[in-house]
Amino acid sequence: MRHIISLLMENEAGALSRVAGLFSARGYNIESLTVAPTEDQTMSRMTIVTSGSDDVIEQINKQLNKLIDVVAVMDLTEGQHLERELMLVKVRAVGEGREELKRLTDIFRGRIIDVDASSYTIELTGTGSKLDSFVQAIDSSLMLEVVRTGASGIGRGERILKL
Amino acid sequence: MEMTGAEIVIRCLQEEEVEYLFGYPGGAVLFIYDELYKQDKVKHVLVRHEQAAIHAADGYARSTDKVGVALVTSGPGATNAVTGIATAYMDSIPMVVISGQVPTSYIGEDAFQEVDTVGITRPCVKHNFLVKDVKDIASTMKKAFYLAKSGRPGPVLVDIPKDVSAQKTEFSYPSSVQIRSYNPSQHGDIGAIRQAAQLLLNAKRPMIYAGGGVVLSSAASQLTELTRLLGFPVTNTLMGLGGYPATDKQFLGMLGMHGTLEANMAMQQCDVLLAVGARFDDRVIGNVAHFAQNPRKIIHIDIDPSSISKRVKVDVPIVGDVAHVLGDLLAVLHSTRQQPDAQALAAWWAQIADWRSKNSLTYRNSDELIKPQYVIETLYELTGGDAFVTSDVGQHQMWAAQYYKFDQPRRWINSGGLGTMGFGLPAAMGVQLAHPGATVACVTGEGSIQMNIQELSTCKQFRLPIKVIALNNRYLGMVRQWQEFFHGNRYSESYMDALPNFAKLAEAYGHVGLCIEKPSDVRPALEEALARKNELVFLDFRTDSTENVYPMVPGGKGLSEVILAEDL
Numbered sequence: 149m150r151h152i153i154s155l156l157m158e159n160e161a162g163a164l165s166r167v168a169g170l171f172s173a174r175g176y177n178i179e180s181l182t183v184a185p186t187e188d189q190t191m192s193r194m195t196i197v198t199s200g201s202d203d204v205i206e207q208i209n210k211q212l213n214k215l216i217d218v219v220a221v222m223d224l225t226e227g228q229h230l231e232r233e234l235m236l237v238k239v240r241a242v243g244e245g246r247e248e249l250k251r252l253t254d255i256f257r258g259r260i261i262d263v264d265a266s267s268y269t270i271e272l273t274g275t276g277s278k279l280d281s282f283v284q285a286i287d288s289s290l291m292l293e294v295v296r297t298g299a300s301g302i303g304r305g306e307r308i309l310k311l
Numbered sequence: 312m313e314m315t316g317a318e319i320v321i322r323c324l325q326e327e328e329v330e331y332l333f334g335y336p337g338g339a340v341l342f343i344y345d346e347l348y349k350q351d352k353v354k355h356v357l358v359r360h361e362q363a364a365i366h367a368a369d370g371y372a373r374s375t376d377k378v379g380v381a382l383v384t385s386g387p388g389a390t391n392a393v394t395g396i397a398t399a400y401m402d403s404i405p406m407v408v409i410s411g412q413v414p415t416s417y418i419g420e421d422a423f424q425e426v427d428t429v430g431i432t433r434p435c436v437k438h439n440f441l442v443k444d445v446k447d448i449a450s451t452m453k454k455a456f457y458l459a460k461s462g463r464p465g466p467v468l469v470d471i472p473k474d475v476s477a478q479k480t481e482f483s484y485p486s487s488v489q490i491r492s493y494n495p496s497q498h499g500d501i502g503a504i505r506q507a508a509q510l511l512l513n514a515k516r517p518m519i520y521a522g523g524g525v526v527l528s529s530a531a532s533q534l535t536e537l538t539r540l541l542g543f544p545v546t547n548t549l550m551g552l553g554g555y556p557a558t559d560k561q562f563l564g565m566l567g568m569h570g571t572l573e574a575n576m577a578m579q580q581c582d583v584l585l586a587v588g589a590r591f592d593d594r595v596i597g598n599v600a601h602f603a604q605n606p607r608k609i610i611h612i613d614i615d616p617s618s619i620s621k622r623v624k625v626d627v628p629i630v631g632d633v634a635h636v637l638g639d640l641l642a643v644l645h646s647t648r649q650q651p652d653a654q655a656l657a658a659w660w661a662q663i664a665d666w667r668s669k670n671s672l673t674y675r676n677s678d679e680l681i682k683p684q685y686v687i688e689t690l691y692e693l694t695g696g697d698a699f700v701t702s703d704v705g706q707h708q709m710w711a712a713q714y715y716k717f718d719q720p721r722r723w724i725n726s727g728g729l730g731t732m733g734f735g736l737p738a739a740m741g742v743q744l745a746h747p748g749a750t751v752a753c754v755t756g757e758g759s760i761q762m763n764i765q766e767l768s769t770c771k772q773f774r775l776p777i778k779v780i781a782l783n784n785r786y787l788g789m790v791r792q793w794q795e796f797f798h799g800n801r802y803s804e805s806y807m808d809a810l811p812n813f814a815k816l817a818e819a820y821g822h823v824g825l826c827i828e829k830p831s832d833v834r835p836a837l838e839e840a841l842a843r844k845n846e847l848v849f850l851d852f853r854t855d856s857t858e859n860v861y862p863m864v865p866g867g868k869g870l871s872e873v874i875l876a877e878d879l
């Protein structure tokens with residue numbers, strides 16, 4: 149099953165490679181991994197999207213907790229949570245296609261953030277599957293470039309990952 | 312007062328009361344060696360290869376319950392140390408390794424003798440540090456020792472660039488250390504401990520399976536008390552040997568691939584299993600599905616949550632230190648009036664007696680060929696079971712584990728998890744330094760000994776009277792055995808041709824060397840070696856080259872699918 153794991157880690161050089169190294173050394177899947185500093189200068193927050201059987205996910209959580217640089221781990225999938233991903237897509241936009249693409253962008257609540265004579269760059273946020281649907285809705289021959297950040301997640305309501 | 316980084320490193324070692332530092336110098340650690348020269352509290356042991364420095368620190372740690380410490384230079388010094396570090400990591404040995412690094416301004420430039428030591432060692436250390444500021448040396452060293460020894464022990468590496476060891480700062484050694492992300496639990500959950508007690512008391516066919524965690528936790532007395540109180544059978548893993556007295560009647564011997572029939576059968580058929588500081592390794596439970604065919608309740612005590620339910624699903628997990636948890640478990644058992652089911656236990660012991668009567672470790676001795684088992688049995692007899700025995704890796708390791716009965720922990724020193732040939736002799740150096748008056752025997756093979764034989768020179772320099780017991784079968788015997796059993800007798804590259812004359816080689820290093828070719832000479836030779844209290848004696852026993860280690864549960868097979876010696 150797909151799991152979203154959130155973790156806080158020390159803002160130390162090498163902390164990221166400890167996490168990435170753990171996943172490759174033990175053969176765990178990484179679908180996506182995002183990391184950035186938090187409001188607390190000493191910590192970074194990472195969101196990892198992974199998949200595996202319950203046993204594998206249990207081991208992933210334990211192994212992450214074991215890393216000395218990892219301060220806290222939460223499997224968001226174990227409770228209610230929100231998930232968002234940002235995508236930037238550059239599509240060929242000429243003639244009638246320009247109107248069509250604009251309409252589609254509106255339907256998906258995206259924004260066109262850059263325009264030139266022959267292309268649009270569209271920004272879209274949402275769940276991974278919403279972004280997938282948008283990509284599918286566009287004629288693949290028009291697609292020039294797709295950049296996705298990978299998911300960021302947060303627990304709902306009182307589910308808070310903080311020190 | 313201001314001190315250089317190098318001086319601070321040495322002061323930290325003194326604060327940690329480090330007795331021996333095993334190491335090898337080089338450019339990146341010259342400032343540290345300079346400071347070593349100026350003091351005499353920390354004694355430096357100059358090895359002949361960095362791998363040996365780490366194994367020696369490791370042997371020192373295993374035999375004492377202290378942290379082993381080693382020092383190596385950057386680049387090749389660090390890469391030579393990696394095998395040793397991985398060996399310590401796999402067996403959870405507390406160790407601090409200090410490595411030199413090129414100056415900070417050169418890092419990343421492919422400088423002379425630069426390697427990414429922190430990167431290379433990351434998967435085989437508990438943690439590692441690159442110290443970029445001289446002000447961080449003292450606190451980093453404090454953390455390194457704390458991490459190495461607490462929780463599940465392991466090696467910690469501190470990489471120090473040369474310029475950092477030359478810079479100056481005020482020195483003060485922190486009296487305590489706090490790492491917010493690291494809080495290993497000592498005490499187990501008392502609810503789970505009560506549940507465990509209940510399961511144990513209700514068991515019909517109980518079994519205690521105790522591993523290296525008992526030794527690491529120095530909990531042999533608690534384990535013994537518990538086992539005797541309950542009257543249950545007990546087995547040890549290779550790493551746990553000595554954690555329960557081997558001569559006790561409740562002891563079933565080692566279990567696993569080369570375990571006794573009774574230990575493996577009882578493990579397979581028990582209805583309640585108490586696993587204590589053991590990690591269900593694949594050399595113990597080769598086939599998880601086969602193991603699961605017999606239903607049983609499993610209680611697992613381990614300080615590392617990731618050891619629990621990793622390979623085998625556990626019913627009652629107890630995360631904590633073995634000594635603490637067994638202490639609490641004993642208190643719970645003492646406070647209840649319920650006794651174990653005596654009738655069921657008697658039937659269970661009768662079943663075990665039946666397996667035992669097979670004498671799965673019997674071998675046929677010979678008048679012509681030296682049987683390796685006989686050498687170990689004689690060593691056991693002549694040392695009264697009281698020696699420290701280190702070993703290398705192979706058949707000789709298994710025979711030492713099977714035929715030397717360890718009644719005390721920290722006497723059996725071997726590489727179980729990584730299975731590192733070349734471990735035995737340098738580890739014995741660390742053991743002998745830690746226990747100067749004790750008999751230290753290194754059981755080895757003609758293959759393994761050649762992987763660190765240069766240490767005979769270190770032994771000479773430091774007057775280490777180790778007894779090297781080489782079971783020389785002219786083969787990489789363990790490999791030959793697998794080729795005989797599983798590869799149609801095709802002995803591909805397992806014959807050890809062009810062997811040196813080991814006795815003469817030992818003499819060349821300034822030691823005593825003996826070559827033993829007849830069974831009748833085994834005992835006198837061992838007697839002579841043991842009588843030479845102050846000399847290293849290298850005993851080259853020419854053993855039966857066709858002998859195999861039995862019993863054997865082939866890899867991937869179930870515990871009851873065992874190959875016994877032909878006569879059985």
Ligand SMILES: Cc1cc2nc3c(=O)[nH]c(=O)nc-3n(C[C@H](O)[C@H](O)[C@H](O)COP(=O)(O)OP(=O)(O)OC[C@H]3O[C@@H](n4cnc5c(N)ncnc54)[C@H](O)[C@@H]3O)c2cc1C
Nearest residue numbers: 522523524528548549550567568569590614633727728730
């Ligand atoms: C040629 C060869 C053959 C082998 N054959 C066998 C064999 O037949 N049988 C066998 O048993 N092994 C065999 N091994 C060894 C095997 O590979 C493993 O190293 C060994 O089985 C692991 O032992 P263990 O389970 O006791 O774990 P260890 O590696 O000793 O691990 C200790 C466990 O205890 C935990 N722990 C540590 N400290 C504490 C504490 N204070 N409190 C609580 N828990 C703690 C750790 O987290 C860990 O889970 C063989 C090795 C070789 C090289």
Ligand SMILES: Cc1ncc(C[n+]2csc(CCOP(=O)(O)OP(=O)(O)O)c2C)c(N)n1
Nearest residue numbers: 705706707732756757758759786787788789
């Ligand atoms: C460094 C290393 N290389 C290879 C192996 C694989 N290996 C395991 S046992 C063994 C044979 C050891 O031969 P020897 O030391 O003569 O011992 P014997 O089995 O003959 O008693 C080998 C090659 C290993 N364990 N370690």
Ligand SMILES: [Mg+2]
Nearest residue numbers: 756757786788
């Ligand atoms: Mg051999």
